[in-house]
Amino acid sequence: RLQTHAALLKAANCLTHAIMMLTTTRIASPLVLTLALCVTTALVGAAALRTAVDDPPWAAAFGADGVFVSRQNSAFDLEVAKTAALLQLAPGMTYCEMGAANGLWATALAAHVMPGGRIVATVGTEGEKPALLEAAAIAGIPATVERGTETASGLPEDGSCDAIMSRMSFFFVEQPDVYALQFFAALKSGGRMLISDHGPMAGTYEGPRGPGSFMKVTMSTERADFEGAGFKLLEQFDWSSFFSMGFANLFTK
Numbered sequence: 001r002l003q004t005h006a007a008l009l010k011a012a013n014c015l016t017h018a019i020m021m022l023t024t025t026r027i028a029s030p031l032v033l034t035l036a037l038c039v040t041t042a043l044v045g046a047a048a049l050r051t052a053v054d055d056p057p058w059a060a061a062f063g064a065d066g067v068f069v070s071r072q073n074s075a076f077d078l079e080v081a082k083t084a085a086l087l088q089l090a091p092g093m094t095y096c097e098m099g100a101a102n103g104l105w106a107t108a109l110a111a112h113v114m115p116g117g118r119i120v121a122t123v124g125t126e127g128e129k130p131a132l133l134e135a136a137a138i139a140g141i142p143a144t145v146e147r148g149t150e151t152a153s154g155l156p157e158d159g160s161c162d163a164i165m166s167r168m169s170f171f172f173v174e175q176p177d178v179y180a181l182q183f184f185a186a187l188k189s190g191g192r193m194l195i196s197d198h199g200p201m202a203g204t205y206e207g208p209r210g211p212g213s214f215m216k217v218t219m220s221t222e223r224a225d226f227e228g229a230g231f232k233l234l235e236q237f238d239w240s241s242f243f244s245m246g247f248a249n250l251f252t253k
Contacts, residue, residue, distance in 0.1 A: 067131045068101040068124070076108070079242045084112040086235075086250055087163040087192045092116035096161035096186060098153055098179075099169035100145070101128055103135030109165065110141050119143035120161065122154035124172070150174050157185035164193040168243055171197055171217045174210040180229035187253045193231065195222055196239050196248040219247040226251055 089095065089112035100106040100121035110119045119141055121132050129145050136143035146154035155161065164187050173179045187193055198215050199205070205221045207213060223233055231251040239246030 067127045070101045070104040072104065073242075075242050080105075080108050083109060083165065083194060086194055087165065089113050089163060093162035094118050094120055094160055096120040096155055096164045098122050098148065098155065098164070098166040098183075099124060099172065100132050103132040103143075105167055106132065106143075107135050107139040107141060110136075110143075111139065113162075114141060117141070120156060121145045122148040124148060151178055153179045153182040153186075155182060155186040157182055159185065159188045161186045162188055162191050164191070166195045166197075168196055168198055168246070170195050170222060171199065171209070171213050171215075172211055174208075176209055176222070176225040177228060180225045180231070183226070184229045184231060184253060189253055191253055192234070193226075193251045193253075194248055195226065195251070196243070196246060197222060198243060198245050199247060200245065201238060201247050215245055219249060223249050 087095075087109075089109070091113060092115075093113040095106070095110045095113050095117060097106045097109075097119065098121075100119075100123055103119075103121070106119050106121050110117060119136055121143060123129055123132055123145055124147070126147060129147065132145045133143060148154040155164070164183055170176070170179075183193065197217065197219075199217045199219065199222075201219045203218050203220070204224075205213065205217045207216060209217065219236060223236070226249065227233060231253060234250040234252055237248040237250070239248045
């Protein structure tokens, strides 16, 4: 009953937001997405699919099927090569990625673990599962995928990941301390993990985490997230040659 009440309350709040959008904007698409999210929330409660409808910088990148459309940029190949070297990827490894979306990045990087390797990925929506698996199949790379939630990363907590990557998406995580512990359990001893993200390279961030912290979470803040879980920092990087306000932390276990 409590879960049902919470779901209905969340749906009511969501509908209020939709009505405000209707009275303040002539743009129909965000309103339709908001109403759809309200209905889903009321029906399935806390397990409802999440979209970026309330986060303007990301909303336009999601299609109607809930798949974030990751695209190559001019520095894509250079980023892949640098990341593969930092993670020390080699044939036969298990490459694990959080927030793999449509699989463009995961399949490009996992080419370095072939032959004999595989992808273990997590995604943010149910719609991204088939998109990731299709991309992996086209690339000829074995893959499994799980949907992450607010409290579960979706990575296997059995030390089976030779390398872990989160590319420009860890700021989405609302409970970074929980995810960090799960990442630690997923990474094998001596394995490497690279967390790249958007945000200031200096200072700290103490505000709430999640989509609203886009471009706010700092490099040292994410470093502290993972060191608190037991990771050892190897090196920090200015990642702005690949993304605006980009930084990266490289860890080992």
